Amino acid sequence: MNNKFVLGVLVSNQYGVLMRVTSLFARRGFNIDSLTVGETEDRAYSRITITATGDDATKEQIIKQLRKLHDVIKIDLMPPETTVIRELMLIKLRATGQTRGEILDAVNVFRCKVVDFTPDELCIEMTGQSSKIDAFIDFVAPYGIIEMCRTGVVALERGSGSLINRGNE
Amino acid sequence: MKEKTKKLSGAEIIVRTLIEENVDTVFGYPGGQILHIYDELQKKRRHIRHILTAHEQGAAHAADGFARTTGKVGVVIATSGPGASNLVTGIATAYLDSVPMVAITGNVPTDQIGRDSFQELDIADITMPITKHNYIVKDIRELHRILKEAFAIAREGRCGPVLVDIPKDIQIAKTEFTPVSLPEKNQPEPSEDELSSAAAIIESAERPFIYCGGGVVSAGAGELVKELSEKIDAPCGASLMGLSAIEHDFPSMLGLTGMHGHPFATRSMKSADVIIAIGARFTDRATGAHGEIVKDAQIVQIDIDPAEVDKNVKDAAYVIGEIRPVLTALLERIRPQKHPEWKKTVASLPYRKKAENDDKLTPYKIIDAVADYSRGLSIITDVGQHQMWTAQRYPISGERSFLTSGGLGTMGFGMGAAIGASIAKGGKRCVLFTGDGSFGMNLTELATAVSYKIPLVIIIMNNKSLGMVREWQNAMFGRESQSALERKTDFTLLAKAFGADGAKVKTVSELDAALKRAFDPKNTLPFVIDCDIMPNETTVTD
Numbered sequence: 001m002n003n004k005f006v007l008g009v010l011v012s013n014q015y016g017v018l019m020r021v022t023s024l025f026a027r028r029g030f031n032i033d034s035l036t037v038g039e040t041e042d043r044a045y046s047r048i049t050i051t052a053t054g055d056d057a058t059k060e061q062i063i064k065q066l067r068k069l070h071d072v073i074k075i076d077l078m079p080p081e082t083t084v085i086r087e088l089m090l091i092k093l094r095a096t097g098q099t100r101g102e103i104l105d106a107v108n109v110f111r112c113k114v115v116d117f118t119p120d121e122l123c124i125e126m127t128g129q130s131s132k133i134d135a136f137i138d139f140v141a142p143y144g145i146i147e148m149c150r151t152g153v154v155a156l157e158r159g160s161g162s163l164i165n166r167g168n169e
Numbered sequence: 170m171k172e173k174t175k176k177l178s179g180a181e182i183i184v185r186t187l188i189e190e191n192v193d194t195v196f197g198y199p200g201g202q203i204l205h206i207y208d209e210l211q212k213k214r215r216h217i218r219h220i221l222t223a224h225e226q227g228a229a230h231a232a233d234g235f236a237r238t239t240g241k242v243g244v245v246i247a248t249s250g251p252g253a254s255n256l257v258t259g260i261a262t263a264y265l266d267s268v269p270m271v272a273i274t275g276n277v278p279t280d281q282i283g284r285d286s287f288q289e290l291d292i293a294d295i296t297m298p299i300t301k302h303n304y305i306v307k308d309i310r311e312l313h314r315i316l317k318e319a320f321a322i323a324r325e326g327r328c329g330p331v332l333v334d335i336p337k338d339i340q341i342a343k344t345e346f347t348p349v350s351l352p353e354k355n356q357p358e359p360s361e362d363e364l365s366s367a368a369a370i371i372e373s374a375e376r377p378f379i380y381c382g383g384g385v386v387s388a389g390a391g392e393l394v395k396e397l398s399e400k401i402d403a404p405c406g407a408s409l410m411g412l413s414a415i416e417h418d419f420p421s422m423l424g425l426t427g428m429h430g431h432p433f434a435t436r437s438m439k440s441a442d443v444i445i446a447i448g449a450r451f452t453d454r455a456t457g458a459h460g461e462i463v464k465d466a467q468i469v470q471i472d473i474d475p476a477e478v479d480k481n482v483k484d485a486a487y488v489i490g491e492i493r494p495v496l497t498a499l500l501e502r503i504r505p506q507k508h509p510e511w512k513k514t515v516a517s518l519p520y521r522k523k524a525e526n527d528d529k530l531t532p533y534k535i536i537d538a539v540a541d542y543s544r545g546l547s548i549i550t551d552v553g554q555h556q557m558w559t560a561q562r563y564p565i566s567g568e569r570s571f572l573t574s575g576g577l578g579t580m581g582f583g584m585g586a587a588i589g590a591s592i593a594k595g596g597k598r599c600v601l602f603t604g605d606g607s608f609g610m611n612l613t614e615l616a617t618a619v620s621y622k623i624p625l626v627i628i629i630m631n632n633k634s635l636g637m638v639r640e641w642q643n644a645m646f647g648r649e650s651q652s653a654l655e656r657k658t659d660f661t662l663l664a665k666a667f668g669a670d671g672a673k674v675k676t677v678s679e680l681d682a683a684l685k686r687a688f689d690p691k692n693t694l695p696f697v698i699d700c701d702i703m704p705n706e707t708t709v710t711d
Binding site (some may be wrong): 070 | 293294302473483
């Protein structure tokens, strides 16, 4: 059974660390759905958020193989029910006098934001769960997508815990 | 206290750290971006012996052979660019067989990096997937700590290679030297839960089988495995890497299992109900691409690397940790078992055949004849048919006495590895079994063996072909392609050209005469014996 899952990976902020992680996925034949990386509250560490798809055995292998990398400090499998998961998208849509109103209605319903506006185009910024972003794309696709980009997922555990302070499992 | 404020150059720090890490031998090849380290090595030559090989690949395999023989970290040094890239196969070989190694490469000065400078290569990038970890030193203040870490990483947990790339300006720069000592990383104690569920399954077994991998050799746990085998009345088999874990004449040792293993060993593994796998990773060659050989058994896996659990096969139980403490703890828990029926079944399986008693040279007869001279010596192989024949037939004794490229299957591994093994044993004689294909790959290392007076006995099983390739081609396509070696190389003359000696042999009696010369205690030079064998010999045993 293949499932999507989200991993929070705390890594040393070192040369090549992102490549070590991605190269491990490539060489072991694991697929990455999305990957984001950025600094954390402690500059010594970066945090990589990976979404991947696979069965339980693959998931276990990914976690264990990542744990073997010298620069990987901690890994957390982030269950959707206890995790805040967000993604950001910018999408540029064709908008004519006729369709603009309909698109703006959708922008309201989906609670996104118009960030650029020309006579024949609307650029929209949207944050949310990936599924919500998917739903929005499905809805607006018939109007004509000029271009779009998505950041991939970032995720934090709900509550007061943190990956840096948590003991090793 | 004076020490703390003393300024040292990068090169001085490197050699000093090597000495601190108890390195007495390094293998390498100098070049433009590593001159400063070589100059420092020359100054410290009474502390560290440098072995100059003919090619960087040979140096990497020699460091590997040195490490496999001693259990210490092997060290190889090369310059930037081609020097570094020539190490790649050697590093990958060490990685796939979990051999502790530190590779030090020079690189162009930091301000020249990224400009496609002469002999510039991003070797850290290239070796990322074949090292446990690697470094580019960009700040001399980090050099000492990085080198200490490199040694620690190479030998801790599951061993493996680490590469440290050091740009030339870092070798030249000076800094105030402060010694660093890294905190000792202790392997966690084996978990009580894991131990008790493993013990329960082992005690419930009716037909237990112990399967040794290379981990048993690295851990030096052969004696404990034998104790376990006696206590639970179980036969033992080994992967190619685990073959020297237990000596061949231990009563329960069946030898090599798997694709090229003894059919009786593989068959008993197949009919076991519980397989206790120790430091083994269930590769396709050892247990079938999807574990076919072990699919009917419950598997109890003991390994230092948690990622090996459920990687290639599904375990019924596992214990993670250093093999020795795990086995000691298991031996305390498990009550003695008896399996007379099972042992009788195993014993009744068709055992190894005796070789015919005529003068015709066959692989097994060659191995038997060499074995008469080489008791207690390190045996090294290259890769191919001769490797499987040696693994099947040679009476392997003691741990760390059988060196072979198991994981990567590197043809050309043998010459360097044999040199490293011999150096590790103070220049003692070692035996290399090779083929005409494998030997052709790195035979220039004969020059190294001659200049350091290394009395290798090199047995070429010459079937005038790439025998293993040919064997597979015939099995898969019913015809051969580019596997015949229609070469006219005279290996005896070649040996002499290098300053060594050799003989070509076509019969058992000629072989015996050549072996007498080769193993003459007065002989301090390599001796190449070119053995004519039939091209149609196969590695499939019956």
